[in-house]
Amino acid sequence: MKKVMVAGTFDLLHPGHVHFFKQAKKYGDWLVVVVARDRNVKKIKGHLPKHKERVRLQHVAAVATVNQVLLGGQGSIFAIIKKVRPQVICLGYDQRITVSQLQQELKRLAMKVKVVRLRPYKAKQYKSSLMKNYAVRKN
16 A cells, blocks of 8 residues: 655645645555644744644545544654655645755655655635635635
């Protein structure tokens, strides 16, 4: 069984996220989605997500394409990568880490994992930051 892993915040789950999962699933048989911890989101993005990590985990688990969903660790993403042991890691089009940065770190950890950057799905319409701004204006 070929495991594919993706990771992210997945706050305000939207069609862009669902498309991201479908794209990733094409690289293997088993899709593992790692949902970022609230404190890591705050550290990386500078603010807490709208939904708590357990709620985001439940929303992602309800997506048919997803085979397994896990909460990320409290620190580095590499601990969960070691635990999951995927053959492929798919990055979202807007995730900050580059393919080469991730490949270098995986090589340093003696892990052979293919890293792929996926395409956006209607990025001007389905991007979490845009969706949040729209939700704020609507209310």
